[in-house]
Amino acid sequence: MTSLQHITHVYFIGIGGIGMSALARYLHEQGKVVAGYDRVTTALTQQLEDEGIHIHYDDNFSAIPAAFKNVSTAQVIYTPAVPATMDELVRFRESGVSTIKRAQLLGQISQTMTCLAVAGTHGKTTTSAILAHLLYKSDVKVTAFCGGILEEFKTNYLCSGTDVMVVEADEFDRSFMQLSPDIAGITAIDADHLDIYGDVETFEQTFHDFAGLLDYKKLLVNEQVSIDGIVVGVQNGYYKAVEVTVVNGSYHFDLQIGESIYKGFVLQLPGKHNLSNALLALAMAMEYGVEVEKLRLALGSFQGVERRFTYRVNTVDRVLIDDYAHHPTEISAVHQAVREMYPDEEVLVIFQPHLFSRTKDFMEEFAFSLGQFDKLALLDIYPARELPIEGITSQALCSKIKELDKKPAVITVLDKEDLEEFIVEMNTRLVVMIGAGDIGIEIQKLTNKFLKHER
Known part of the structure; x- marks a missing residue:
């Protein structure tokens, strides 16, 4: 990564967060020395420690090794959830060490690969997880930053190479405006985070702004989303599910793309919302260029995301x-x-x-x-x-x-x-x-x- 080439040590404030921990794993794999702070020990922070990432749980700047305070070779990543008054963050800023938000780091990484970004008020974690799974199982060299733990792999970070990046495009704090997406999907734009945006109109406009990042590139939208793009849906769309049945708790359906129909798709997740999520993930993978037959086989083996039904x-x-x-x-x-x-x-x-x-x-x-x-x-x-x-x-x-x-x-x-x-x-x-x-x-x-x- 060009902007972090000179960086040897990266410190994460709020490292136990689902988005932060995936980035920590990525940089650790890239050969950076990674450490961080979080308020409490969790199963996720324990996993990070087991992988060789040092974490401490006291807001104590003096306990951080000197190498992470080197102005020339250290970088600090923080999440918007961290209060601006937190001592470690304040002291790092006073010390002159570069401090950037998680979204800025994701934005930098998105410029180094073909970026497939999933946005939406809800459904983006499951959709991006299905998309990551589809690409991984179809032998695409993918790096995926997931907002949930994939049941099959027991991790929120999946990597088989660096041709393609799969990422959740988070609307909170307008974070997704930092990304450089090549293909994007929008699951839903139901109002949320009105404490940040103030009103529904401003919230929805931000999704239109995100769509504008794609220029003439590819934007796919759920059938309920009122933004121009390639429509994907259970009822309507260029990509849609037909002949849908439920057998032993799984959806069986055929995939219609334009006038063509591809038979024999299976999704093990319950709920029409998850069928919509799977269709959007399939459509994004298709737009990237993965063969339908590979996707059909891959979808049937998707086991879900932790804490999603x-x-x-x-x-x-x-x-x-x-x-x-x-x-x-x-x-x-x-x-x-x-x-x-x-x-x-x-x-x-x-x-x-x-x-x-x-x-x-x-x-x-x-x-x-x-x-x-x-x-x-x-x-x-x-x-x-x-x-x-x-x-x-x-x-x-x-x-x-x-x-x-x-x-x-x-x-x-x-x-x-x-x-x-x-x-x-x-x-x-x-x-x-x-x-x-x-x-x-x-x-x-x-x-x-x-x-x-x-x-």
Whole structure:
């Protein structure tokens, strides 16, 4: 990479983040000495340490080795989630060491390979993961920075060469405007991050700006997206699925491209939203030039992305599904998937709202999407980077859901320590736990207990 040729040491502030850790792995593989800071130890930070990347967990500038403070040969990467007042970041800036955002580094890397970028309010992690899998299994020399852990490879970074780069194009903080995409896909432009953008119009305009980065290159858009491009969809599009059936929890379909039909595609993921994601990934791979037959074989072996309709427990007595959904549209997509897979079963949902601002901006939409389930429990709002907003609580959301004409039979707000007792008391076989905060920790605890009980 031209801009980092003289750099020998790279320090990541927030190295345990899903996007940051993939970049850390990439630079480590490129021969750079990589280290970083994060607030807490996680399975992901442990993996990075096992791979030879040093991480510490105290905001302590003096504990960082001198080589990472060398103005000539060191580089600092940070994420927008890190507060500007964080001591390590402040001290690095004062020291004169170059500090850049994660998005800027991705932008630099995107100039060195053919860049396939997946944007969208939701679906981009699964779509980019499917795309990375398709290219990897089709023997394309690909470097993929995924926003989730691929189930088959147990990593968010996949590399078989450097001809092609697959990357999530993140709309948060307008990060995707740093990229140089050659082929791009847009999954959805439902409003989000209004704390950053202010209003829906500004948010949507940013996606039009992103589309403008492609000049005369190739842009593919989901059938629901109102931006000019090659349309891809389950119902409509130049690329579309036809003869769709569900067999043993998998989608079987034929792929229509213009007037041509290619038979025998299989997708193991549930939910129409995932079928749309797979179609967009197939279309992007086709536009890059991969043969249809290779793609058909590759798609059938895709095992999914961690925390995207992931089965944590799947026994006769208990089904526990884990999903990252944190936007009303995503919750409705989970609802569609679970109803399609289990049409005759009662569904208990545990939801942890993510961000006070998102809960405030979409209170009505959250109420509707959550109100579709049979039983519901809310955890307190996960604040992430935010301070509380007066009147915006899980209790307020709970009250809004209770106002619906059609609503769950049980609606309550729970403390985390009461989760297990509540689930047992509900006596519902099918439990879906969703959210983007720290609910994953609770899911792991419950998984361990339920599986131990099964034994």
